[in-house]
Amino acid sequence: METKSGDSRSGRRKFLGRAALAGLAAGAAGKVQAAESEPREVKPKGPYPYADRSRFVKMGRTNDYPKGPFQAMLGPRQNAPLGDQTGIITPAPVHFVRSHSTLPDTDPAKYKLLIHGMVDRALNFTLEDLQRLPSEARVHFLECQGNSSPGHHGHKKFDFVTVQDLHGGTSCSEWTGVPLSVLLKECGVQKGGTWLVSESDDAGRYTYTLPMAKAMEDVMVVYGQNGEPLRPDQGYPVRLMVPGWEGPYSVKWLRQIKVVDQPYMAWDEAMAHSIQRPDLGEKARWYHFEMPVKSLITRPSGGQQLKGPGFYEISGLAWSGAGLISKVEVSTDGGKTWKLAKIQGPVHKKSYTRFTLPWTWDGNEAMLVSRATDERGDVQPSIDQVAKNWGIKADDEWPTAEHAFHFNATQRWRVTKDGKLHDNMYNTSGSSHA
Amino acid sequence: METKSGDSRSGRRKFLGRAALAGLAAGAAGKVQAAESEPREVKPKGPYPYADRSRFVKMGRTNDYPKGPFQAMLGPRQNAPLGDQTGIITPAPVHFVRSHSTLPDTDPAKYKLLIHGMVDRALNFTLEDLQRLPSEARVHFLECQGNSSPGHHGHKKFDFVTVQDLHGGTSCSEWTGVPLSVLLKECGVQKGGTWLVSESDDAGRYTYTLPMAKAMEDVMVVYGQNGEPLRPDQGYPVRLMVPGWEGPYSVKWLRQIKVVDQPYMAWDEAMAHSIQRPDLGEKARWYHFEMPVKSLITRPSGGQQLKGPGFYEISGLAWSGAGLISKVEVSTDGGKTWKLAKIQGPVHKKSYTRFTLPWTWDGNEAMLVSRATDERGDVQPSIDQVAKNWGIKADDEWPTAEHAFHFNATQRWRVTKDGKLHDNMYNTSGSSHA
Numbered sequence: 026m027e028t029k030s031g032d033s034r035s036g037r038r039k040f041l042g043r044a045a046l047a048g049l050a051a052g053a054a055g056k057v058q059a060a061e062s063e064p065r066e067v068k069p070k071g072p073y074p075y076a077d078r079s080r081f082v083k084m085g086r087t088n089d090y091p092k093g094p095f096q097a098m099l100g101p102r103q104n105a106p107l108g109d110q111t112g113i114i115t116p117a118p119v120h121f122v123r124s125h126s127t128l129p130d131t132d133p134a135k136y137k138l139l140i141h142g143m144v145d146r147a148l149n150f151t152l153e154d155l156q157r158l159p160s161e162a163r164v165h166f167l168e169c170q171g172n173s174s175p176g177h178h179g180h181k182k183f184d185f186v187t188v189q190d191l192h193g194g195t196s197c198s199e200w201t202g203v204p205l206s207v208l209l210k211e212c213g214v215q216k217g218g219t220w221l222v223s224e225s226d227d228a229g230r231y232t233y234t235l236p237m238a239k240a241m242e243d244v245m246v247v248y249g250q251n252g253e254p255l256r257p258d259q260g261y262p263v264r265l266m267v268p269g270w271e272g273p274y275s276v277k278w279l280r281q282i283k284v285v286d287q288p289y290m291a292w293d294e295a296m297a298h299s300i301q302r303p304d305l306g307e308k309a310r311w312y313h314f315e316m317p318v319k320s321l322i323t324r325p326s327g328g329q330q331l332k333g334p335g336f337y338e339i340s341g342l343a344w345s346g347a348g349l350i351s352k353v354e355v356s357t358d359g360g361k362t363w364k365l366a367k368i369q370g371p372v373h374k375k376s377y378t379r380f381t382l383p384w385t386w387d388g389n390e391a392m393l394v395s396r397a398t399d400e401r402g403d404v405q406p407s408i409d410q411v412a413k414n415w416g417i418k419a420d421d422e423w424p425t426a427e428h429a430f431h432f433n434a435t436q437r438w439r440v441t442k443d444g445k446l447h448d449n450m451y452n453t454s455g456s457s458h459a
Numbered sequence: 460m461e462t463k464s465g466d467s468r469s470g471r472r473k474f475l476g477r478a479a480l481a482g483l484a485a486g487a488a489g490k491v492q493a494a495e496s497e498p499r500e501v502k503p504k505g506p507y508p509y510a511d512r513s514r515f516v517k518m519g520r521t522n523d524y525p526k527g528p529f530q531a532m533l534g535p536r537q538n539a540p541l542g543d544q545t546g547i548i549t550p551a552p553v554h555f556v557r558s559h560s561t562l563p564d565t566d567p568a569k570y571k572l573l574i575h576g577m578v579d580r581a582l583n584f585t586l587e588d589l590q591r592l593p594s595e596a597r598v599h600f601l602e603c604q605g606n607s608s609p610g611h612h613g614h615k616k617f618d619f620v621t622v623q624d625l626h627g628g629t630s631c632s633e634w635t636g637v638p639l640s641v642l643l644k645e646c647g648v649q650k651g652g653t654w655l656v657s658e659s660d661d662a663g664r665y666t667y668t669l670p671m672a673k674a675m676e677d678v679m680v681v682y683g684q685n686g687e688p689l690r691p692d693q694g695y696p697v698r699l700m701v702p703g704w705e706g707p708y709s710v711k712w713l714r715q716i717k718v719v720d721q722p723y724m725a726w727d728e729a730m731a732h733s734i735q736r737p738d739l740g741e742k743a744r745w746y747h748f749e750m751p752v753k754s755l756i757t758r759p760s761g762g763q764q765l766k767g768p769g770f771y772e773i774s775g776l777a778w779s780g781a782g783l784i785s786k787v788e789v790s791t792d793g794g795k796t797w798k799l800a801k802i803q804g805p806v807h808k809k810s811y812t813r814f815t816l817p818w819t820w821d822g823n824e825a826m827l828v829s830r831a832t833d834e835r836g837d838v839q840p841s842i843d844q845v846a847k848n849w850g851i852k853a854d855d856e857w858p859t860a861e862h863a864f865h866f867n868a869t870q871r872w873r874v875t876k877d878g879k880l881h882d883n884m885y886n887t888s889g890s891s892h893a
Binding site: 074110153158337 | 507508509510511512513515516518519520521537543544546547548549551552553554564565567587590591592593595596598633634635683685686687690691692695758766769770771772774803805807817
């Protein structure tokens with residue numbers, strides 16, 4: 026066996042063009058020994074019942090503690106490593122976390138979910154009961170309603186801010202559980218039972234309200250995440266999964282659901298999630314439901330480094346609380362021109378959708394940005410469009426827009442000539458918004 | 460807020476029928492305190508950059524070391540916990556393992572993949588090169604060609620054998636990487652380059668052959684599994700993923716691919732994976748490619764325990780190397796009558812497909828079995844049909860059929876009156892095969 030080196034006279038078409046990869050070492054003849062010259066050494070070692078990662082892999086969550094008057098009531102907050110993630114499934118150990126008190130340490134043998142209130146019969150479900158019932162497994166994103174908000178990021182100028190820092194309050198998993206409609210039908214919802222109050226088993230008894238219509242549509246009581254039991258910080262043993270709606274509805278460590286005849290404004294809703302909106306004259310809407318259409322370029326993205334001109338795949342994630350992503354456009358000139366990205370199937374409703382676009386960087390300044398459209402026809406807005414919708418001037422007033430939640434402006438990454446990538450959504454020095 | 464107890468006069472229809480869940484405690488009035496009576500205690504604690512599991516979760520791999528002449532050349536062998544898994548994604552830390560020597564501890568900064576042989580230019584790809592190239596993410600199963608084989612299990616009578624013990628040499632992940640066709644086109648495959656020899660970076664230099672047509676069709680050079688870098692026992696940093704074909708083709712710790720003009724019988728193929736087939740007069744086929752259509756009931760399954768008569772969802776996994784699963788039938792009477800199971804979407808090609816069937820156990824003996832059909836129309840055979848195809852008598856000759864690989868017979872679980880589940884494929888005492 027011999028290694029052949031390159032043949033420059035070949036007319037064979039190269040897929041990416043010659044020297045497309047700047048760092049690629051061609052003509053590797055003789056560098057690798059053939060297989061049969063190696064001694065055969067067999068030393069069975071490892072693996073383990075539950076395998077570790079390579080010691081070289083550091084991908085992990087980062088803390089996300091904004092300064093401000095609400096800090097005191099915040100529990101653990103960690104952002105998912107969007108910039109390192111491949112595919113559409115977020116590994117459970119790095120799923121983002123927004124909790125409001127302690128993490129319960131629940132013995133699954135003692136776990137019970139009570140459904141009561143305006144029902145024909147109140148029922149307690151053990152974990153084993155839930156696992157015997159009709160199940161579904163679906164891929165859905167979760168997103169904190171404050172993710173990407175100027176309230177977290179707009180009050181200072183960042184540089185080299187990563188996609189994880191800016192937008193890591195979202196993740197996507199394969200969730201397995203029982204449709205909540207199955208449990209409610211088993212209990213028999215009485216006439217007038219139009220709302221639910223769900224309560225967590227954490228020390229703070231986190232409590233949130235849900236309309237009956239959504240509960241009967243696609244809400245799940247879940248015990249499985251990405252094939253295994255929920256992790257403690259994701260609600261072990263049982264949580265709600267409310268597809269497409271802002272994170273707080275998906276109550277973790279679910280201990281009871283009470284059927285009631287009117288919407289409640291529970292403690293957490295009133296104190297932590299009541300949101301003053303500039304577009305409503307600083308009034309709050311009572312409830313916020315669906316998360317809007319959104320997309321992010323995750324590779325290359327803020328803080329990453331291009332090694333020189335040549336071929337790079339642009340890749341990112343898109344999602345919408347309204348259902349399916351129908352298209353994603355990508356621009357490398359800050360939004361002057363757009364190209365249709367390739368949608369990386371399969372495409373699930375209310376789930377991350379991975380998109381890609383081939384790109385050859387010429388070494389000049391560039392501005393990468395993606396824009397998603399969902400099946401309802403909603404198009405992701407620019408940050409200037411968001412500001413206009415809210416009736417504010419973006420550059421001046423973002424710092425004070427602390428409660429600007431459900432924030433889905435397009436994210437612009439500025440590529441400088443040294444190959445570095447910079448945030449150009451909040452840090453707009455040296456350029457203007459498209 | 461008050462908890463209401465059951466109303467027996469209600470005419471409201473219950474989804475599962477009254478008292479469908481034997482262990483379910485109804486009328487739970489007063490057992491749970493209302494949320495507002497609890498003190499609000501906020502103690503932010505945890506989580507971690509890479510979260511742990513609950514201390515109550517023990518789900519893990521089990522060792523699988525058959526006795527026999529081949530044991531000496533076997534490296535780590537561990538079975539995936541199919542009976543505990545939810546959904547279709549196998550968590551990476553419990554993915555099954557069949558390795559033939561040590562697990563390399565590779566520094567990703569030093570990693571290179573060499574593609575050479577009959578190409579216009581030999582190229583070395585670093586991990587960073589691979590991550591810049593056009594990517595795909597797809598959900599695919601992997602299965603050891605010896606999984607479920609009588610060669611592992613038929614030589615002794617088991618009782619209470621689990622689905623993990625019998626069939627745990629298979630798993631399913633979302634894999635992310637570069638199509639191998641992209642790399643081969645970049646190198647320029649020369650005329651006559653019709654086969655590939657792929658070599659691993661483990662101590663044994665595991666080596667396997669692949670036809671060029673398959674390489675160009677759907678093979679990937681992968682670096683991501685379920686959203687994060689491959690685990691060491693799955694080939695970190697880079698492995699092949701050969702969808703639908705027996706596990707050995709998906710070479711782990713991939714270090715080089717040589718393009719050649721004929722099939723090779725590499726050391727591992729000749730010594731460890733050359734399979735004598737009863738149906739071929741004990742001759743071996745040179746290569747075995749595609750894994751056949753197969754399904755398993757994972758819940759309830761061997762070693763599990765029903766708590767009493769009542770409602771249980773039967774749930775399991777089906778897959779085929781030929782492509783999509785088109786239907787799964789389930790029988791609770793050992794194959795006399797069959798019902799169409801519900802396919803739990805989404806359905807991917809060459810991937811696990813989850814199926815479910817509602818079942819009310821009456822407390823009598825039952826025999827649970829599933830049978831899958833794939834898009835090509837292939838139907839999973841009974842164990843007697845497999846024996847007939849191979850020209851042997853099943854009960855007498857399974858113990859000697861050590862090389863009966865690609866084994867896809869239907870798995871029958873016998874439910875005894877005490878609610879226990881027993882293997883009825885190899886351990887057939889007290890019943891006959893359908």
